[in-house]
Amino acid sequence: MAAADDIILRVEHLTMRFGWLVAVDDLSFTARQGDITALIGPNGAGKTTVFNCITGFYRPSEGRIALRHGDAIAWEWLEPLTNGGERSVKRPAGALYLLERMPEYLVTQQARVARTFQNIRLFPGMTVLENLLVAQHNRLMLASGYTLFGVLGFPSYAAAERAAIERAKAWLDRVDLTARADDAAGDLPYGAQRRLEIARAMCTEPVLLCLDEPAAGLNPRESAELNELLLAIRDQQRISILLIEHDMSVVMEISDHVVVLDYGVKIADGAPAAIRDNPKVIAAYLGVPDKDVANVEAEVGL
Amino acid sequence: MEVFLQQLINGITLGSIYGLIAIGYTMVFGIIGMVNFAHGDVFMVSAFIALVAFLLLTSFLGISSIALALFLVLIVAMLFTSLVNWTIERLAYRPLRGSFRLAPLISAIGMSIFLSNFVQVTQGPRNKSIPPMVQGEFVLFTKNDYPVTLSFKQLIIWFVTAVLLACFWYLVSKTRLGRAQRACEQDQKMAALVGVDVDRTISMTFVIAAALAAVAGTMYLMYYGVVSFADGFVPGVKAFTAAVLGGIGSLPGAVVGGILIGLIETMWSAYFSIDYKDVAAFSVLAITLIFLPQGLFGRPDVEKV
């Protein structure tokens, strides 16, 4: 088990019900600072629902989702924070947030969690560069004096906008899209749209990046490039990544920690190598009922 | 109490008319996802067709049996209004199907303006009033000199609405056409792949919507005895309110919503202020949409992320 000091995200007893359907049932896991944590499981296991809860799009039926910036605030603050009814504790050197109490835009704006979507949500009629500027909305809004300075043409806003364009350019270089900066995002090929979505999420300057199946639909070369990009984000920016992925080669290659869900329930949690050999995971992926797991274990020689 | 009972009777009558129009909104919305803005004006046109048919039957052909005349007027109005709505769908909406979302809405608003002005130009701007077609009433009881009555007109409206709703319910739930409609509501492409003629099904939806609007138009003319070119908009919006209140896309919802709107309007007029009766209907619309957007019988809509 990881030392509590490294933990950035704690999901505790998360349950999400839609009517009678229990999409996520009493799920608990943690993600460590600077790790790539993968959330895997068969179709319909509730992975995206977990993402929607973490990023504030759904309000969980039960449970707690806590995120910590830096290590200035000890995790012991979690209980007083929960009981006190506040959303967050903030110190100059760090902060602790209860994500399930925050609307989705504040999860990104204050708790600095960014996300991408399974079926790519770009602004198709806006250019690639515009997409990246929209991601820097809150910073630019402040610089434009909530529009007032901007309309009046103050130079301070112009400087902020130049800086935002520079940041966008840096990310365009990293995802190899500089040449297409002035094209409509909807005109890009599929793989480029995936990369742009990641660059856009990174322009919000997150501490935790949540990627919903980033490798879906990519060819092997693009998939390899994606692995490099994610590892670079982890190692150079020191940003923690939470990843939903179906492509096992991606998961095994880059993740530091894997959580496996099946029918909304966690069935395994550990290092990639351990997960690969876990009979329950194999059974879940093969679609074998629980009672037959022992047989399967016998068959695979465990 | 006696005022309440009287308003209950009046409200159900008015609500039946709204409900018949509301079905048109709800069906069209269900099948092509469009608010057919011109539907209120189709209703108004049907009332004019009924007016012409009534005058033709009584003064030109000299039919003296009111029951026969009313029956024929109803048939004529339903036929011609269906033809009108079929043509509207063909000309103004079908070319825009699957195109930009606002285009059919603007086209429908244009059609609504066109229809009301067409009637104004061809029939003149004045109110058209006819002598009462049906007279007489049952006095249910009298209390404090206030008679609670159920007029024959109201009985006819209840009866005709009930019979037509039964036919209509049979049509959409038990026939091939009804199945085709439900298939198109779910997924037009898939319906086309399994052999449903989507264009024809949508056309038929407009025809049925118009036929029911024509029943409402005929009943409206019989009940009030007066109609004008501008009478499409407000009943149209109220019927739309009814459709939303019942849960847009839900057919029983439209009828229940219609009766509720009728009741709210008559009760409001009786107990609060007749000047603001339209405000009551519009407020119900706004409040329903804000707090209960799925309506009474609609399915809740979970946001897909």
Place this chain on the structure above:
Amino acid sequence: MGGDAPGLRVDTVRALRDAGITALLAFGLFLPLVGFQTVTDVRNDLILVTRWPLLLAVVAVVGIGRLAYSLAVEPWLRQRALLPATPAPAWRVQAGKWFLPFAIGFVVAYPAIVLATAGFGRAVKWIDNFGIQVLIYVMLGWGLNIVVGLAGLLDLGYVAFYAVGAYSYALLAKTFGFSFWILLPLAGVLASFWGILLGFPVLRLRGDYLAIVTLAFGEIIRIVLINWVDLTNGYAGITGIPRPTFFGIPFNAEDDGFAAVFGLEFSPIYRTIFLYYLILALALLTAFVTVRLRRLPVGRAWEALREDEIACRSLGINTTNTKLTAFAMGAMFAGFAGSFFAARQGFISPDSFTFLESATILSIVVLGGMGSQIGVAIAAIAMIGGTEIMRELDFLKLIFGSTFDPTQYRMLLFGFAMVLIMIWRPRGLISTREPSVVLKERKIIGADLVKEGHG
């Protein structure tokens, strides 16, 4: 279909058959309401008169129209579809560059042009009915364009804010005697306040529902204006609203009036010209602010909202506030336009603020092409100018007889034109999008990529 050269052959038999069917359909459609007319006779009873010649004429026109379409228009369209798309010729690219300066030059010089061509006497009508009337709708179109075109929120009750602006000016000017120049910004502020007030509960609605709720609010405000007689004088409206002054100098025949001060002979034309430039300045202000806002984060957030609301939320944008600013900004310009309208007319009543006005403004925005300022201006000129022209077509009386009144057909044709233009160009006249920021090269974004919004 089915022939070996289906693209180009004209099938006369089929064309005749289609024309026959169409004529038959037209006969059925027009029989009840064109074939018969309900009129009130001397005893005040409603009777029917027949109009067979008119019915036959209408049916013949429809049938012949259909025949002409199959024989001439359809082959032409098919032929054109076979030709490869050619890039716009050089002269058109050049003309496009010069269009904007030329257009601004023309509207600035318009009163002078009218005075020179129509003469002093008729100029008032041309400047007022055409110039000012069209510019009011251009301004309203540009204001609503912020809400519908940029933010993608469908607002069918925009006229409510126009009414708030007009009644604010009328009531405050009459009661407190404030000047136009104080009340103009105040009317804008009040209208945007109402925009926020009405916007707050409804902005989480999506799609057509938002449109319908805004319609309901627009109607509620109108009914309140009708029934709150103590404040608004009901249907009768408010008369004697103070007119704007030339920075304190009134436009009247007195000694301290505009004409006397500037040593001119008194004429109503000065006020008309002044009002023309006033609404021109207001409209250009609207355009200028909108262009500026599009390049600011708030404007980009509006467009992003139109493109994908959920993605916006995932980027930390408070979509409720963003929608409210769009609503408030649009309402503010409607408030300005409303106070100008009240000052220009000197009289307002609820009749000026019906749903038809909202529908007209919305159709101008959609017909022009959502988000395109030039498109909206062209649509306003075509739709409003076009229907105003109908008032002037007296020569038609020579053709159709002296009882023919072309103004009757204004709204009929207006509605018909709305349908036709939508079928011709469902995305409006100018549907491409200009990027708000450029790294290297400005590229126009194709209409098929730009989304229309969920609200």
